[in-house]
Amino acid sequence: MFRILGVLAGFLILGILGSILGFLLGGFIDRFRTPGSGRMNAFSAARRQSVFLETVFTLMGKLAKVDGRVSETEIAHVEQFMRKLGMTHDHRLKAIALFKRGASPMFDIKPKVAEFMTVCGYSGNLRQMLLVYLIIMGMSDGRLNASEVQLLKEIAGYLGYSRTSFDRLLDMVLNQTHFAGGQATSANALEDAYKALGVSERSSDREIKHAYRKLMSQYHPDKLMGQGLPEEMISVATEQAKEVQAAYDLIKKHREQSRATA
Structure with a gap:
């Protein structure tokens, strides 16, 4: 945007030479705009x-402990998560310390979520990815218990989600996990596929395609990295995108077959 303004202002003041100078100056400003206005500088x-990673591991600890004890399955999930991120030894130690801090009975999540909102809250995609990671963490033992769901709802509220919007996201993510690895893993695969996209059997082809494209955009690696998601965490978003793709392909195939036999 500043490049265009620079070109116009420069041309009006100094002609062709001014437009060139304005283009260069505008490009410089564009690269160092403030957080939330576009491209980030290196510090931002x-x-x-850093804040995203700290929030994820701290809240993972809180979620693991909310039912009274941290299970071996939850510990294994966090360790697998750190391996997937390719963390160095020092970074692993820091992540473990953050996890233990969150698991402390006296830990208050409000300041940490408030910091996250100040630094990352401008991006709906980052807020959603935080919840997605936490939901997957809660599901590491195969289910979400009532205390885990209640904590997730509390966190979602601090992130600006209504109860309805969070319930919808939760239902979508839970059903997306039924397509882990890009393959349907449930006997009710078609029903799960509609829920994974946040649509129903009554939805039109256009509505389904719109929902699919929206989800794929939200999980798009370049977009997420551009908004501040750590590169190491892209793998989880990529897995979610594969699950969305598998769900959409199943719906599309079923509808094509139904039309062919009608």
């Missing part, structure tokens, strides 16, 4: 990535 990117 590092800050957002």
Whole structure:
């Protein structure tokens, strides 16, 4: 945007030479705009990535402990998560410390979520990805218990989600996990596929395609990294995108077959 303004202002003041100078100056300003207005400078990117990681591991600890004890399955999930991120030894130690801090009975999540909202809350995609990671963490033992769901709802409220919008996201993510690895893993695969996209059997083809494209955009690696998601965490978003793709392909195939036999 500043490039265009620079070109116009420069041309009006100094002609062709001014437009060139305005283009260069505008490009410089564009690269160093403030957080939330567009492209990030290096400091902003590092800050957002750091806060995102700190929030994820701290809240994972809180979620693991909310039912009274941290299970071996939950510990294994966190360790697998750190391996997937390719963390160095020092970073693993820091992540474990954050997890233990969140698991402390006296830990208050409000200041941490408030910091996240200040630094990363401008992006709906980052807020959603935080919840997605936490939902997957809660599901590491195969189910979400009542205390885990209640904590997730509390966190979602601090992130600006209404109860209805969170319930919808939760239902979508839970059903997306039924397509882990890009393959249907449930006997009710078609029903799960509609829920995974947040649509129903009554939805039109256009509505389904719109929902599919919206989800794929939300999980798009370049977009998420551009908004501050740490590069190491892209793999989880990529897995979610594969699950969305598998759900959409199943719906599309079923509808094509139904038309062919009608």
